[in-house]
Amino acid sequence: DQQVKQNSPSLSVQEGRISILNCDYTNSMFDYFLWYKKYPAEGPTFLISISSIKDKNEDGRFTVFLNKSAKHLSLHIVPSQPGDSAVYFCAASARDYGQNFVFGPGTRLSVLP
């Protein structure tokens, strides 16, 4: 059973609007969460992270929210741009995992001009 879930395989958003990508996890030991972005024919690249001691982290147009009680995090992109079209992976880590990451299946975001 997947410990990190991204239940929306795809999402389409109009340019300039907000994109919200969701991620749920089942292991309460996870204490660090990251979002990666992946373009076709490239490796994933780090986007933004959040520690379990915080509930929000912001970096420019990207904000990640963490709700520990619901075991849920979300990535907000405002405003969305066509260059944001990519696959977004949520990843979680726990110290008893040897600091290894468990990845979700990804959400393909399409930002329409």
Next chain:
Amino acid sequence: DADVTQTPRNRITKTGKRIMLECSQTKGHDRMYWYRQDPGLGLRLIYYSFDVKDINKGEISDGYSVSRQAQAKFSLSLESAIPNQTALYFCATSEPGQGAWTGELFFGEGSRLTVL
């Protein structure tokens, strides 16, 4: 030049053949990883190495082996390839985290393997 380089980028092989995917890095990181990506499953950890003398199995190590030849080199081998090993393979590196920070992964561009 890429900090994490994978070779080959694409490979088609036949069932039963031995295949090696190579990874080299110039980031100076001690930690190296091999992941595979399958549609709908995300990235799954095959093997990881926290230094040259440390090799650990990941979530899906069966059918795979690795070799850490140097700090900068980490190879993944399929001793006898089978069709369900058809996937996109990624090498990654990281540094140990500081405090609450577990350290981000830096990925190569991927090696697409097709086993017929």
